[in-house]
Structures are given as C-alpha cells and as structure tokens.
Amino acid sequence: MLNTFKQAPFYLDEQAIKWVKDTYKNFTTEQKIGQLFNLMVMQNSPDELAMIKKIQPGAITKFVTGSLETEINTINKIRHLSNTPLLISSDLEGGSMSFSFGAQVPNQLALAGLNDKKAVDYCTNVIAQEAKLLGINWSFTPVIDINKKFKSAIVGTRSYGSDIHLIKSMSQANIKILQQNNIAATVKHWPGEGFDDRDQHLVTTVNPMTKDQWDQSFGKLYQSAINNDVKAVMSAHIALPQYTKLYEDNQEQWWRPASINKHLNQTLLRDELGFNGLVVSDASTMAGVSSFSNRETVCVETIENGCDMLLFCQDPLQDFDFLLNGLRNGQLSEARLEQSVLRILAMKASLNLHHPSQDLSVDAFKQLTQSDYAKNIKKINRSTPHLVKNKSDFLPITVESKKRVLIISEGIKNIFSPHPIPLQVNEMLIKKGFEVVEFKAGISLQPENYDWILYLFSNESGLLKSRIYIDWLSLHAGFMESMYRPWVDLPTVMVSFGHPYLLYDAPSVPVYINAYCPNSDVQQAVVDALVGEINFNDQAAIDPFCGLDQLKY
Structure with missing residues (x-):
C-alpha cells in the first residue's frame, strides 16, 4: 500500500514514504486508534486541550473565534501537545465562515453568480493565505453539491449553484489554489447533496438518482476532483439507494448513509472512481447517522466501511473505547485500521508536516492584513x-x-x-x-x-x-x-x-x-x-x- 502513496493525490517521495512507514511501525495500537479521530475545538477550553493530550488525535477541526491572539496561542498549544504532527481542518467556505479578523470573502454561490473563475482563484488564495498563518492545513471545501431542491437550507449559498459545468470549473479552481498553498482540499458532501430538501444534521437525506443519472452529474464532479488530485473526500450521511440496491437485497440497507456504507465508500468511490486519498466522515454526531445505528456501531462501521477518519465525538473517551473494543472483537479489522492510519500519515507527509515547523505568530498575521493581499476583495464583494x-x-x-x-x-x-x-x-x-x-x-x-x-x-x-x-x-x-x-x-x-x-x-x-x-x-x-x-x-x-x-x- 505504501507504494500507492507515490501516486495521486499524495505524490510522496522516498523520504516521506519512510517517515510514514517508520511512524506507523512505532505506533502502539492505542496510538493508531487515536489517529482515526478528528476532534472539534470550538471553545479553546482547558478540557478540549486535555482531551487532545490524552487521545492524541490525528486531526482537529478549529472553529475560529473573534480573537486572533486567542486563536494563535491555542493552536500553538495544541501543536505542542501532539506527539505526531496534526491535521488542522476548518470550513473555509467564505461568507459567514470568513475569519472576523481577516478579509470578508464571498460565499460560493455569490462567487458562482459572477461566472468568473479568476474571482474564485483570487478569493481562495486570500482565504488560504490567512488559513496558513492560523495553522490550518486542511479545508473542508469545495462544496460540490447541486442546488436542485430550492427548499434545502443546507445547500443554497454554500454551493456553486446548479450548473454542472460551472460547479466543475469553480471547484477545480478551489482545489488547485488551496493545494498550491499546501492546504489539503476536500470535496463534499459524498455521494452528492441537493436533491433532498432536508438536512443531514437532522435526518438521513437521500440522493434519488439512478446510477446513470449519478454518473452524468455527481459522478462527473467527483471524477473531475479526483483527476485534479483532491486529497480528501467527506463522506456524508446521504443515502444513494439506487446504487446500494445493486449490492443489497435487504431494502432497509438501501437507505444506509454513505458515512457507514461500504458500497459507496469502497466500491463506488475507490474502486470505480479510483480515489486514493483520505476519506473523512461528516460529523458523526449528526442525526443523519446517529438515527441509523447506536453510537458504538456508528463508530466502528464508519472506519470499517470505508472512512479513514471519524469527525467529531459525543464523548471522545467512550468513542475511543468503542473503536479499541471493536478492534479486539474483530468488528474493526486490522486491515482497515492499517489502511486508514497509513492514509492519514500519507496526507500529513504530502503537506510536509513531517518536517519541523516554527510556532505561529500573531505579528505574521497582522503583517499579512496590512499588506495588499486582499486588495480586490471589496471590488469582488461589490459586484455580487x-x-x-x-x-x-x-x-x-x-x-x-x-x-x-x-x-x-x-x-x-x-x-x-x-x-x-x-x-x-x-x-x-x-x-x-x-x-x-x-x-x-x-x-x-x-x-x-x-x-x-x-x-x-x-x-x-x-x-x-x-x-x-x-x-x-x-x-x-x-x-x-x-x-x-x-x-x-x-x-x-x-x-x-x-x-x-x-x-x-x-x-x-x-x-x-x-x-x-x-x-x-x-x-x-x-x-x-x-x-x-x-x-x-x-x-x-x-x-x-x-x-x-x-x-x-
């Protein structure tokens, strides 16, 4: 498996491959389990920091507050608490997700209305420059969902609209600019949202497409992203019953969400589309998956059925025990654990996280904001x-x-x-x-x-x-x-x-x-x-x- 990391999307050299191999070899079983977690850091609290120190997760997701100084200090502390370099993720979607102390960048739909890929390039580069100075190296963007059901409150302004060709062009630009800035891009929400007007946070949503219909829409979008070396895919709590029914006689299983669906994560995404990067679940606390199975089953099946990383927890220590016990009783296979941890390490190496880095600096961010890095943002905003x-x-x-x-x-x-x-x-x-x-x-x-x-x-x-x-x-x-x-x-x-x-x-x-x-x-x-x-x-x-x-x- 290590040799596949020399190929897309990670393109590791021999030195990086050796780091992945040696790091994995030196991990205890508990340390391997810890790498599967992406923990939420929202309050910058001592409890959150203590949990990171204890579990040693592979990643955190940072919800950025209104204080630059607090953010820089917290991320520096978190990085020092981690024995293995951390993936630090965030929703770099623009709009209301823009950093309050940075440039106020349009959301995806506002940019799509301009029909100008150069504007996407520019705005993504502005976001990336800020994110790097906050220690963020993994973006949960671009959103490549399709605005089909206008009543959907979860797609709307977050997507690039309803035209497949426009979504494809603009998502390609987003991926390219993020990854040129050494930030891993993530396409979401697999296998494709927008044809259901409900919200995965509240219910398992459904993509009703036949396989042929999916191939001509979301299939093209995801294949394009993979061909453009996107490093990660977010597997969401969305069912694709017309595909799952090809492999399942039990009709109840047709409505199994992608996040715990082996047929969607392995057969469709990896085998058919050829994706070789990292698959992260959408937030595992959402009702879109928590309503389908109990918590222990959700934790184990998320990894066993094709996701490499579990996003967010109700109780991190309990979820850690669920995965560890699942490994011991055979519900979580050694093979899937190894595949996932190696991919997580490979993505870290592809971002050069295996090389030493300096602490983040408040002054460096202030110097950026005092430069002309975002001089065109106001003009772009005013045109939307x-x-x-x-x-x-x-x-x-x-x-x-x-x-x-x-x-x-x-x-x-x-x-x-x-x-x-x-x-x-x-x-x-x-x-x-x-x-x-x-x-x-x-x-x-x-x-x-x-x-x-x-x-x-x-x-x-x-x-x-x-x-x-x-x-x-x-x-x-x-x-x-x-x-x-x-x-x-x-x-x-x-x-x-x-x-x-x-x-x-x-x-x-x-x-x-x-x-x-x-x-x-x-x-x-x-x-x-x-x-x-x-x-x-x-x-x-x-x-x-x-x-x-x-x-x-």
Missing part, C-alpha cells in the same frame, strides 16, 4: 448582488422623491449567535439622506407614513436550520398584519443577504435582490446600487424563481 426583479423600473431610488423608508428586518441569523445581529443598511441609508424608520411590533404599516418599504433578510445556508423561509407572522408581528402585503400600496424592495429563494414566499414582491451574504462591503454595495451609484449583477448561478413562472411577476 443580483437584481432579480425590478417591476415598473422602480430602481434606482432617489432620496428627493422617496425620502421616507420603513425597514422591516429580523437581522442576521447565525446558528452560533443566540440573538440576531443587526444589519448596517439602516445607517448606510441615513448617510445617503433617507429618513429611516425601523419596524417594531405596534408600528403602523399605513402607506401614508412612508414613501417605500425595504425588507431585509439575512440567513445564509447552514446547519440545523431545517427550512429557511419568510415567517410573516413573526416578521409583521401580528395575526392580521401577517396577511398584509404592503407592495399593493407602496413601492417595496426585498433583499436577501443569504438564502436565494425567498421569492417563493413573496412571489409578487415587485423588486427583489439576492445579495447572498451580509458582510459590510456587500451591504454597502446594495445601498449604493439601490440609488444608482453602481450597477447590480445581472447573472445568477441558480434559478431564483424556483422553477415557478408565478414568481416572475
């Missing part, structure tokens, strides 16, 4: 908002004729924030000379009080959201009010700084804009475009009309 509808040519707006505006908004919604975060559009409009009233429960919606109304939504696609929609009862703060649509009486503009399919809940709104993410440059761009100072984008990588002609009018 898409004008979907502009009935009666209401835009652009002039402050002289439409001075009084009522803004109705629920702020920026983020799963990790207990309360919505205010948008800045209000203040930006005031600076333009508009008189702004912010809607609150009890405020009149009577048309004579305003010249126009502006709805602002900000809910990017993400985990545990189940559905993203306009909750009119909450938004208008009343039973009768929830059924009133002010655009029959007043010019009305609706802007989504996130989920791009809100027209489904407001089909007759006269002016609708998709801005994809709420970073400050994008908010300012929307305001500037509303008053005609810059132009909106006129392209999209998805169908904002959700396949319904009604939404166009």
